[in-house]
Amino acid sequence: MSAMAALGWRTLWTLCVCFTALRTNALSVTMSESTMEVVRGDYIILPCSFSTYSPLSRLNIIWTLAPFSSPESPLQVIVYDHGQIIEDPSLIGRVGFTDLPLGADIMINDTRVSDAGVYRCMVNNPPEAADPGIGELLLTVLVAPSLPACRWDGEMDAGGSVTLSCSVAEGIPTPEIRWDKLNPEEISLPINMEGELSGSVQIINVSAQTSGLYRCSASNLLGTENCYINLSIYSGSESSSGILQGVLLTLSMSLMLSALLVLVTWLHRTGRDGRWRVSKGEEEEEEGYNEIRYTPSLIKRSFV
Missing domain, CATH: 2.60.40.10 (Immunoglobulins)
Known part of the structure; x- marks a missing residue:
């Protein structure tokens, strides 16, 4: 009888251990990639898969990002909770789940430098393990060199x-x-x-x-x-030659300006002398004409 009791207690203990292990290890999260790269402007799918033995009616998935620029201040990227999806306001239209509720993968499109950092995928599915399964992934956003x-x-x-x-x-x-x-x-x-x-x-x-x-x-x-x-x-030598050419050019310009000034002065004086001579000649002609005009009159008077 004691042997039968001992066997029963042993069986019960084994079942309890197995049940506890099943409860503890029922939910698991797997990240198929630990590091990924994407070219800025392209899209990328961040993988996160999980296994569970409980119904998915209370499934909870949370993605967070610790940016390279401020790793001490993680951001909540997207959340799935009891059938509802909540996106970070700065990522609305650029992030989304790809295969809910069977998977926790997300897609990010039109990637930016600010999207780079360490991503965490946390999955919880009550009444399974109280501690959610967590997976991590490092994402690098590649950028071509700008024009130097x-x-x-x-x-x-x-x-x-x-x-x-x-x-x-x-x-x-x-x-x-x-x-x-x-x-x-x-x-x-x-x-x-x-x-x-x-x-x-x-x-x-x-x-x-x-x-x-x-x-x-x-x-x-x-x-x-x-x-x-x-x-x-x-x-x-090139500098000396350039200086000499500059000096010669300056001298040439000075001589040309001097000659031009002399020419203008000569023309100005010549014009004044010409006008004076023309005026004097006209006066002489006018006087001669007057003398000739009055001479016949004087002759006529003499004969009368």
């Missing part, structure tokens, strides 16, 4: 120094920046990084050989963008 901005600073005369700078506004992963001289032959130049998104090249003791076309490239796995600078270095 090229600039230069320094002296273009031989013997001086020139600094070529290049920067990009964005790019994920961080773009690799490099400088190359393209002509007369292509040469890769050592670059001094001034942060993740900018870099410069310093060229000292420049000469005529420094002249040419320079290119800055910003590259990541999504592509490459370029900007260019054309340097023209002036040697000392």
